[in-house]
Amino acid sequence: MTIVEVSAPDHWPVFIISLKDATERRRSVLRQCEQHGIVPTFFDAVDGRAGLPDDLEQLVDRQAAVYRVARNITDPEYACALSHHMVYRRIVEEGLPGAIILEDDAILTESFGRFYASRSYQIADFIQMDHQHASVYRWRGKKVAGGVTLLPLGANAGLTTGYSVANKAARYLVANSLPLAGFADWPCDITPLSPYVTEKTIVHHPEFDAQTSYIEAQRAQQVEKSAASRTEGGRWLRFLRGAYWKRWWFKRITKRIS
16 A cells, blocks of 8 residues: 655645534634644535525526435535535635635544644545545555545545545536535535545544434435335346446445445
8 A cells, every 4th residue: 555645834724614603613623623733714604594595596406406316405405515615616716725624513533633734635636534425446545644544435425524625626626516406525526536535534523413403404304205205116127227237346346434
């Protein structure tokens, strides 16, 4: 396995996406950042709790989203995706070399602190530090400072709790995301970026809780409606579809790590 070090002198900025009124969350994640010597910038998230404003509604395609994810995407979910999109735009417009992007409920581990201090996040254009349903190729891993191993993603993986994006990746995401017809994770296929994930997550997220998360509360309702509307049948027909065999081969050359 390749061992890689970074010689870049400067850190990338750290943006924390957070609703303006999420006072306690901001306080908690700021304390964690200070423990790792990080001075973050809070990015005021789009608030979708009362719907999307007209100017942002023009940036989403609700009909295409239903076709893509087989259910209605809620306004808080769109707001989350739009918030991340706006951070990408800021990286591009300000000519930043890249950034680490955190959500305000992120739990930063000691491994994250070492990963940050070593600037190892600058090794690739896109590195996901928390992930769900991640399938990685069985080769081309990289060991970096701080005892972290990076593995190449074979397909989009879930969660946007913590990740790094180089300017090149931000430009790609801005160019390929609109109109938004998916979730924050991710609005387009990110595999052209040769993305990586940390083998063990170094940024964690709280347990999903519909009682404390407005996004989760509305998401749960839509998932339940979608599941109730599905019908089953014709499973044998999958063997006649090229997509089935493409997935079959993909599973042979990758492994699921989350």
